Amino acid sequence: MRPFTYTCPKTVDDALRAYMQTSESKFIGGGTNLLDLMKMGVERPPQLIDINKLPLTAIEERNGGLRIGALVSNTAAANHPLIRTRYPVLSQAILGGASPQLRNMATMGGNLLQRTRCYYFYDPSYAECNKRVPGSGCAALHGYNRIHAILGQSEQCIAVHPSDMCVALAALDGEVQVKGPKGERSIRFADFHRLPGETPQVETNLTSGGINYLDRFAGYLLRTPFLLPEGAGSSFVCFRARFRGGDSGRGRGRKDSRSANRIGRGRNETLARHTGREGSCWPETG
Amino acid sequence: MNNLIGQPLDRIDGRVKVTGRAVYAYEHDVPNAVYAVMVTSSIANGRIASIETHEAERARSVLLVMTHQNSPKLPAVQDQSETSPPGRAVQVLQDDRVYYPNQPIGLVVAETFVDAVAAAQLVQVQYQARPPQVDLESRLSQGYTPKKSGGGGAPSTSKRGDVEAGLKEADQRIEQVYWTPFQVHNPMEPHATIAVWDTAQHLTIYDATQGIFGARGRVASVFALPPSNVRVISPYLGGGFGSKGPTWSHVILAAMAAKQVNRPVKLAVTRPQMFGPVGLRSQTRQAIAIGAKSDGTITALRNDTASHTSMFGEFVEAATLPTRMLYQSSNNSTSQVIVRSNIGQSSYMRAPGEATGTFALEVAMDEMAYALKMDPVAFRLKNYAETDPDENKPWSSKSLRECYRQAGERFGWSRRPLEARSMREGNTLIGWGMATSVYPTRRSESHASARLNADGTFSVDAGSQDLGTGTYTIMTQIAAESFGVSPRQVRFRLGDTILPETPVSGGSQTAASTGSAVQLASQALREKLIQMAITDAQSPMSGASAQDVALEGGRLYRRSDPAKGETFQQLISRSGQAYVEGTADSKPGSEKESYSMYAFGAQFAEVRVDADLGEVSVSRMVGCFAAGKILNAKTARSQFMGGMIWGISMALYEEAAVDKRLGRWVNNNLAEYHVPVNADIGQIEALWVDEVDHHINPIGAKGIGEIGITGASAAVANAVFHATGKRVRDLPVTLDKLII
Ligand SMILES: Cc1cc2nc3c(=O)[nH]c(=O)nc-3n(C[C@H](O)[C@H](O)[C@H](O)COP(=O)(O)OP(=O)(O)OC[C@H]3O[C@@H](n4cnc5c(N)ncnc54)[C@H](O)[C@@H]3O)c2cc1C
Numbered sequence A: 001m002r003p004f005t006y007t008c009p010k011t012v013d014d015a016l017r018a019y020m021q022t023s024e025s026k027f028i029g030g031g032t033n034l035l036d037l038m039k040m041g042v043e044r045p046p047q048l049i050d051i052n053k054l055p056l057t058a059i060e061e062r063n064g065g066l067r068i069g070a071l072v073s074n075t076a077a078a079n080h081p082l083i084r085t086r087y088p089v090l091s092q093a094i095l096g097g098a099s100p101q102l103r104n105m106a107t108m109g110g111n112l113l114q115r116t117r118c119y120y121f122y123d124p125s126y127a128e129c130n131k132r133v134p135g136s137g138c139a140a141l142h143g144y145n146r147i148h149a150i151l152g153q154s155e156q157c158i159a160v161h162p163s164d165m166c167v168a169l170a171a172l173d174g175e176v177q178v179k180g181p182k183g184e185r186s187i188r189f190a191d192f193h194r195l196p197g198e199t200p201q202v203e204t205n206l207t208s209g210g211i212n213y214l215d216r217f218a219g220y221l222l223r224t225p226f227l228l229p230e231g232a233g234s235s236f237v238c239f240r241a242r243f244r245g246g247d248s249g250r251g252r253g254r255k256d257s258r259s260a261n262r263i264g265r266g267r268n269e270t271l272a273r274h275t276g277r278e279g280s281c282w283p284e285t286g
Numbered sequence B: 001m002n003n004l005i006g007q008p009l010d011r012i013d014g015r016v017k018v019t020g021r022a023v024y025a026y027e028h029d030v031p032n033a034v035y036a037v038m039v040t041s042s043i044a045n046g047r048i049a050s051i052e053t054h055e056a057e058r059a060r061s062v063l064l065v066m067t068h069q070n071s072p073k074l075p076a077v078q079d080q081s082e083t084s085p086p087g088r089a090v091q092v093l094q095d096d097r098v099y100y101p102n103q104p105i106g107l108v109v110a111e112t113f114v115d116a117v118a119a120a121q122l123v124q125v126q127y128q129a130r131p132p133q134v135d136l137e138s139r140l141s142q143g144y145t146p147k148k149s150g151g152g153g154a155p156s157t158s159k160r161g162d163v164e165a166g167l168k169e170a171d172q173r174i175e176q177v178y179w180t181p182f183q184v185h186n187p188m189e190p191h192a193t194i195a196v197w198d199t200a201q202h203l204t205i206y207d208a209t210q211g212i213f214g215a216r217g218r219v220a221s222v223f224a225l226p227p228s229n230v231r232v233i234s235p236y237l238g239g240g241f242g243s244k245g246p247t248w249s250h251v252i253l254a255a256m257a258a259k260q261v262n263r264p265v266k267l268a269v270t271r272p273q274m275f276g277p278v279g280l281r282s283q284t285r286q287a288i289a290i291g292a293k294s295d296g297t298i299t300a301l302r303n304d305t306a307s308h309t310s311m312f313g314e315f316v317e318a319a320t321l322p323t324r325m326l327y328q329s330s331n332n333s334t335s336q337v338i339v340r341s342n343i344g345q346s347s348y349m350r351a352p353g354e355a356t357g358t359f360a361l362e363v364a365m366d367e368m369a370y371a372l373k374m375d376p377v378a379f380r381l382k383n384y385a386e387t388d389p390d391e392n393k394p395w396s397s398k399s400l401r402e403c404y405r406q407a408g409e410r411f412g413w414s415r416r417p418l419e420a421r422s423m424r425e426g427n428t429l430i431g432w433g434m435a436t437s438v439y440p441t442r443r444s445e446s447h448a449s450a451r452l453n454a455d456g457t458f459s460v461d462a463g464s465q466d467l468g469t470g471t472y473t474i475m476t477q478i479a480a481e482s483f484g485v486s487p488r489q490v491r492f493r494l495g496d497t498i499l500p501e502t503p504v505s506g507g508s509q510t511a512a513s514t515g516s517a518v519q520l521a522s523q524a525l526r527e528k529l530i531q532m533a534i535t536d537a538q539s540p541m542s543g544a545s546a547q548d549v550a551l552e553g554g555r556l557y558r559r560s561d562p563a564k565g566e567t568f569q570q571l572i573s574r575s576g577q578a579y580v581e582g583t584a585d586s587k588p589g590s591e592k593e594s595y596s597m598y599a600f601g602a603q604f605a606e607v608r609v610d611a612d613l614g615e616v617s618v619s620r621m622v623g624c625f626a627a628g629k630i631l632n633a634k635t636a637r638s639q640f641m642g643g644m645i646w647g648i649s650m651a652l653y654e655e656a657a658v659d660k661r662l663g664r665w666v667n668n669n670l671a672e673y674h675v676p677v678n679a680d681i682g683q684i685e686a687l688w689v690d691e692v693d694h695h696i697n698p699i700g701a702k703g704i705g706e707i708g709i710t711g712a713s714a715a716v717a718n719a720v721f722h723a724t725g726k727r728v729r730d731l732p733v734t735l736d737k738l739i740i
């Protein structure tokens, strides 16, 4: 086993302190993505900071919108009455993904920061993967890539961000609140993830300016990943086409909708069909 | 007890399974056991240039790191010919050659599983890689014609009449190429073995295997032991689907390692390692030609199939077989070519040959029905084969007509509009499709014993295996009915080579072979007891005729005077024996020479396709099967449904995806290799026609494990065409093939 230490802080500041003490540490939410990647040897954190004791589990009304704690489980969010009634697209998107067991464990913060399911990224015995080993090349580019991006890709990386939930959040124009060693800030959801460009290893704008940071989330703890603006939710329904046909939770409510913006392609083709405003759904490719 | 056979008896093993007390291969509590983990190749073709094990050897609690550099050499596995059947040719660290991705190239043994996993990651391998050979289409010319085709040993080519002339004479011709992808069995329980050398010359193996006696024979030959010095134990299996039929490399490796470290060794194959070393279904390319007169009469039928085998062994995915015999066709030819590729050994997977062969044939039949503007069922009935056109023999029984009728009625087929893309609900296109199912009836030699013990208990033994299909349950039913007790009184044991020898649980033959043996042994015991009673001067039945003695409720008595009777215990105790035993050696007779024996079925599917997104779901499916006597209505229904669901999986989801540049499986885990989950499956109904067939075997069962998957993928693909007007000829039918 690769040895690592484990700590379970009670406050956000303790969590950040623990992070600062051991570089390359990882926060662990539900662990449904991180533990897999650790077993595969893709992530090798020297320290795991278990954030499940932090007080980030509330869903609250805020300025007519909604504030969702980073540790709210995917299941709790999808079933919450305020989310179901005001932002059905978010509920539908979450329920369209993974399985009940996984959604019970998965957190909102972890879902946002889950990593691509590109085969070549997931298995370190593939030599080429710019996202895993910058500069090594991209095995998917000329390999088996039918689950990869058709929009937003680069010569360096053609992987998609796998989250269904994030597509809804992009459509809803949410906001992400983070706290790092230098304090708190808010990032527009649409600005949160980056396109791969020249640096596919940098997946988010959490480390502003930190182009060569190998640690993508250096020191930032997502506190309230999503502040959802008032009234944004009602005009979307989520359509999610998958290679497997499970009907679990797809919204099929709006048959009149015809302006489909396809976002990503392949196994998890996630589409948001927008009934009111044209072109407000964003590719979240990262 | 009468009329037990056929009843929907609950699973005998249900309770121990849901309470977690059923012990699977890896879980046997063997004192002093250590853990082995395989190191497998990350290239598909080449040699190991160097393999560095020092770091792994020094890791915590490591006892052994075995590679080709230090492994014991086993003469018996070195002289394998290239035509070894699947599971014969094993890769057990004898040299530096790499033939396929995920080939075992090392084994790490440690005191704990965790330590073994960690140390395995420290083994450093350098390769001399060569370009992998995995593409079929570009290498068709490198293929060769095997001597035999498939498990039944049929010839690999066939010809009757003149297909070219038949095509010329036809009013409509369909000539198309159909593809089915690589598939991997992926039973829930991965392959696992515990090897224990009880003495230097005696080996016990707890193995997840569909064939304990095959495993025994294979292991014995590799280690040059008499088979009686090897015991294989396998009481429960978490599925097999053919992958656990042969004995693969990891079993031999575990025994090699156990000998080296002088401790029992546990070895489980990981999920990613399941893609390669333990068998897979080959991709097939099937070029089909059909010619038909405008009245629907088939004038020509041809199937030329190509499939892969490994670089070191031979397996034929015999997709041509249904084309030979399913429809009346006087001009008929088939051929089979196999191409050597850098893949693990292709092998038996649920309905090998028939699952793939019925896809291509039944889609081609559907295409022809459209060309003729004929109903697909009517077209098939027009060419119904009243006798086996291939072997020119009568069927032992065939109720396919009845299957079409019952399934069609249940489905509502008569309301189907002929034209494609003619049913729509808002943005959803709806389509109905159907196909024929067929699977041969097999039987092998099998043995069983039935004992009445001095304490009055009734125990029945047959080596055999229960894949999770219900073998324990149906054997208990057969024994109870044949002997004359209630199922609760039967102790049925299987899964151990100290029990009477039985065949592999494969080819849907367990009920026919071992079921017949259990029936005969139980009947023999019954007759023996009756003889004992009527010849025993002290018995109340002394001097009675055999017909006058009834056996019921734990006692024997005179039918003519039921008060005159005694318990089993009373009868046995006077004899002084510890038990009375009936045995059976049951083998197929000459029925195969006189009859052609198959199970048949018909499947109807409804799909719903999103008109914009191309997303397909199977909303309902009805299958009706005729498979001889149905031994348990509940387990049979599960088998049929399981087959149909796998057919949906084959139609829409499953594909082991290969990166052709690297020759590696990229989706070798259950997150990316898609199998359906509950939410993917709509309404599934399995019906059957009860057949009484006296020709096939004493128990009258044709076998039900595989018939359900045959034809199922074609029914779904045909329904997709009916919904969308798009013909997809390469599985799986994914949404991109429909929207682009
Ligand atoms: C079999 C399978 C199928 C799946 N199918 C789908 C699907 O269909 N659709 C879909 O959208 N998703 C799918 N997922 C992914 C699933 O949604 C994610 O694994 C899950 O959302 C991750 O959440 P988590 O809390 O478990 O994250 P973790 O695994 O705990 O963490 C993921 C990452 O986020 C970081 N992190 C977590 N919380 C915080 C925080 N508060 N602040 C800073 N960093 C943090 C971690 O350090 C880690 O890098 C699937 C996953 C599996 C295993």
Ligand code: SF4
Pocket (backbone or CB within 6 Å): A116, A118, A119, A120, A121, A128, A129, A130, A131, A132, A137, A138, A139, A140, A141, A156, A157, A158, A159, A200
């Ligand atoms: S697509 Fe991106 S993640 Fe996948 S191999 Fe290329 S660089 Fe790596």
